[in-house]
Amino acid sequence: MSKPEEKKESGGWKELFWNPRTHELLGRTASSWGLILLFYVVFYTFLAGMFCLTMYVMLLTLDDYTPTWQDRLATPAYNNSHQVLNNDACVPDKYYLQEDSGNVRNNPKRACQFNRTMLEDCSGLVDRTYGYSDGKPCVLIKLNRVIGMLPGKDGQSPYITCGTKKEVNSDFVDVTYFPPNGTFNLMYYPYYGLRAQVNYTQPLVAVKFVNVTLDTDVNIECKINSNTITEFSERDKFAGRVSFKLRINSI
Numbered sequence: 001m002s003k004p005e006e007k008k009e010s011g012g013w014k015e016l017f018w019n020p021r022t023h024e025l026l027g028r029t030a031s032s033w034g035l036i037l038l039f040y041v042v043f044y045t046f047l048a049g050m051f052c053l054t055m056y057v058m059l060l061t062l063d064d065y066t067p068t069w070q071d072r073l074a075t076p077a078y079n080n081s082h083q084v085l086n087n088d089a090c091v092p093d094k095y096y097l098q099e100d101s102g103n104v105r106n107n108p109k110r111a112c113q114f115n116r117t118m119l120e121d122c123s124g125l126v127d128r129t130y131g132y133s134d135g136k137p138c139v140l141i142k143l144n145r146v147i148g149m150l151p152g153k154d155g156q157s158p159y160i161t162c163g164t165k166k167e168v169n170s171d172f173v174d175v176t177y178f179p180p181n182g183t184f185n186l187m188y189y190p191y192y193g194l195r196a197q198v199n200y201t202q203p204l205v206a207v208k209f210v211n212v213t214l215d216t217d218v219n220i221e222c223k224i225n226s227n228t229i230t231e232f233s234e235r236d237k238f239a240g241r242v243s244f245k246l247r248i249n250s251i
Contacts, residue, residue: 065105065196066147083113086199090187093155098192111200112187120178122206131208135248139207141222143184147193151226152186158226159183160205165219165243173218173246178206214250219243 018025025033062068090096090112098109116123122138124130130138141160143151151158160182162175179185188203207222223241230240 065107065193067193080115080117083115083201087111087113087201089113092185092187093157094186095150095189096187097190105196107196108199109192109197111197114188114201114203118179119204119206121176122178122208135212135214136208136210137246137248139209139222139244141205141207141242142202143224145191145202148190150190151184151229153227155186156227157183157186158224158229160207160222161225162207162220162222165221173209173213173220174211176208176210178208182207209246212246212248214248216247218246220246
């Protein structure tokens with residue numbers, strides 16, 4: 001038989017969970033538990049309401065067609081048959097403007113054709129290695145999509161120039177551009193956004209490096225030349241330019 005002290009101690013633990021004399025569960029009566037549950041229901045309902053309200057206000061500030069912030073977007077496939085079927089053969093050297101009529105959106109907007117054949121030796125149609133197997137590599141360059149950007153004025157298209165960073169290495173490499181002169185034709189601008197211009201195909205410039213000095217690290221810098229795009233930015237030192245190292249080994 002257990003001692004009276006042990007029975008009393010065992011009964012104390014049971015009463016801590018449920019006290020039959022005071023009808024308390026874990027030290028609280030039914031009314032106390034009801035008030036606690038009511039408080040948390042009201043509290044979390046208020047939090048959920050605040051979340052829904054702030055989400056609703058934020059969604060009111062967003063535009064269905066123009067994102068607040070933009071950076072890099074996925075580039076679509078450059079299929080010639082798709083281009084002919086879905087995009088227009090635009091007039092070169094002129095902006096392809098498609099204005100809205102007041103609050104009535106002119107959507108979906110059309111886009112201009114950009115065919116891989118325009119990249120000629122760097123199209124990958126004939127040489128699927130893009131010149132890397134011959135030591136004459138092609139590098140594809142694009143401009144980030146910026147809605148509404150007009151990258152040139154007075155009929156002057158922006159164009160790419162590439163060269164070595166140091167003049168003493170200027171004889172280490174020769175460059176060929178596709179399309180000719182490395183231009184981003186004005187007919188591909190302005191860009192109206194992925195939702196409004198679903199078939200937009202981003203133009204590319206291919207830079208083919210030939211006669212590169214073998215077994216030598218050559219620091220290359222390519223920059224955009226435009227009368228409306230700045231080459232310098234306090235927030236981004238690489239604005240309007242890209243740098244990389246090129247090395248072709250003899251073995």
